[in-house]
Amino acid sequence: MTPLPINDRPEIYLTVAALLLAIGIYGLLRRRTLIGMLISGELIFSAASLNFMAFNRFKAPDPTVGQIFVLFIMGLAAAEIAIALSIIIAVYRNYRSVKTRELSELNG
Amino acid sequence: MTSFPASQMIVGGIFLLCVVTTIMGALIAALTARIIRSVCGLAICCIGLAGLYYFLHSPFLALMEILIYVGAVCVTIVFAVMLAEPDEPVRDEHAGATLLWGGLAMVVSAAIFWGLWHLGARQNWTAPANRLTDGSVKAIGYSLLTTYSMAFELISLALLVAIIGALAIARTGRTKP
Numbered sequence: 001m002t003p004l005p006i007n008d009r010p011e012i013y014l015t016v017a018a019l020l021l022a023i024g025i026y027g028l029l030r031r032r033t034l035i036g037m038l039i040s041g042e043l044i045f046s047a048a049s050l051n052f053m054a055f056n057r058f059k060a061p062d063p064t065v066g067q068i069f070v071l072f073i074m075g076l077a078a079a080e081i082a083i084a085l086s087i088i089i090a091v092y093r094n095y096r097s098v099k100t101r102e103l104s105e106l107n108g
Numbered sequence: 109m110t111s112f113p114a115s116q117m118i119v120g121g122i123f124l125l126c127v128v129t130t131i132m133g134a135l136i137a138a139l140t141a142r143i144i145r146s147v148c149g150l151a152i153c154c155i156g157l158a159g160l161y162y163f164l165h166s167p168f169l170a171l172m173e174i175l176i177y178v179g180a181v182c183v184t185i186v187f188a189v190m191l192a193e194p195d196e197p198v199r200d201e202h203a204g205a206t207l208l209w210g211g212l213a214m215v216v217s218a219a220i221f222w223g224l225w226h227l228g229a230r231q232n233w234t235a236p237a238n239r240l241t242d243g244s245v246k247a248i249g250y251s252l253l254t255t256y257s258m259a260f261e262l263i264s265l266a267l268l269v270a271i272i273g274a275l276a277i278a279r280t281g282r283t284k285p
Contacts, residue, residue, distance in 0.1 A: 005116055007123040007163045011229035016127055016160070018228060020134050020153075022221035027138030029213035035188060039146050042181065043134050046157055051228075056243075057164040061236040063243030064251045067166050074176045075263045079270035081181050085188040086278035092192040 013054035020047035034088045034098045038081070045077045123163055129156030143189050151182045168245045 006012065020043055027040030049070045056066020092098050112118075133156055136149025154177035161170040241247040252260050 006120045010233070012127070013160065013164070014228035015225055016130060018221050018224035019131060021224060022217040023131075023134045023138045025220055026213050026217035029216065030138075030210060033143065035143050035185060035192070036146060039137050039143075039150050039185065042150055042177075043137060043153065046134075046153065046177075050157060050160060053161055053164045053166060053169065055233075057166070059233050059235060061238070062240045063165070064241050064247045067169055067243065067248055068251055068256055070169055071172060072259065072263055074172060075267060078176055078180060079267050081184055082270050082274040083277070085184055086274035088188055089191055089278050090280060098192050 010054050010058040013050060013057075017047045017050040017054065020044075020050065032099055032101060034084075034091070034100065034103075037100070038084050038088070042077065042081075045073060049073050122159070126156050126159030126163065129153075130160060131156075144186070147182055147185050147189065150185070151178045154178050154182070165243060168248065 024040045024043030024047060027043065028037055031037045031040055052066045052070050052073070056063055056069075060066055088098055091103065095103060097103070130153055133149045133151070133153030137146050137153055138149075140146050140149065154173055157177075158170040158173040161167075161173055241251075
């Protein structure tokens with residue numbers, strides 16, 4: 001039995017997805033501006049999508065379900081980006097800054 | 109059927125290129141100090157992801173990834189970068205605390221990566237016995253208009269609410285001096 005070609009092994013996709021999630025969480029913890037945190041959140045979304053697609057391709061009985069789920073994730077991510085960026089612009093208009101350190105009005 | 113010589117190696121090389129593009133884009137997005145470079149890293153990461161989706165037998169989602177993420181999300185973030193000035197501030201606290209928190213974040217993300225990798229890649233997942241559909245664009249269209257039509261309509265409603273909400277939020281405060 002010949003070994004599977006490299007693009008037909010699910011563990012590679014899962015490893016890439018885990019790496020994307022780890023990089024996204026690292027960025028989310030280290031970023032100090034709202035837009036940087038938003039970009040890291042997008043990386044986490046991408047990790048979830050890649051995981052869905054890998055399991056959909058290799059392990060699911062119905063291969064359309066994962067694709068539709070990832071389409072919905074993309075739609076919700078687009079909606080989230082629109083809302084979050086408008087909030088960021090409103091915050092910038094009020095505070096003249098999007099650094100998380102300075103947005104401390106609710107800080108008790 | 110005769111295949112192109114070394115086609116397997118060429119396909120593997122393109123696949124590795126996609127993987128490296130994805131990971132390098134994500135690293136650029138998370139680690140650079142200037143936000144505009146971070147946005148470019150996100151775009152590079154999404155192009156690599158589109159290639160991975162193509163390898164996962166889903167050219168439709170590969171197209172959608174480029175269309176939505178590179179074409180819409182990254183461009184919207186670039187507009188926000190132009191309106192605000194979101195560059196990472198210079199490290200103002202002393203180096204010890206920065207090193208501590210950076211190390212802590214690194215440890216957390218490494219632990220999550222190790223756990224997920226151990227759970228996902230080392231496990232023996234059972235493959236399905238038979239496929240119900242072939243996963244083509246036609247099958248996706250049938251599913252979207254039959255089984256998932258309710259969720260599809262709800263997504264369109266959520267997008268409408270998001271657009272109106274974004275307009276309303278971004279508009280308030282414009283008349284202030």
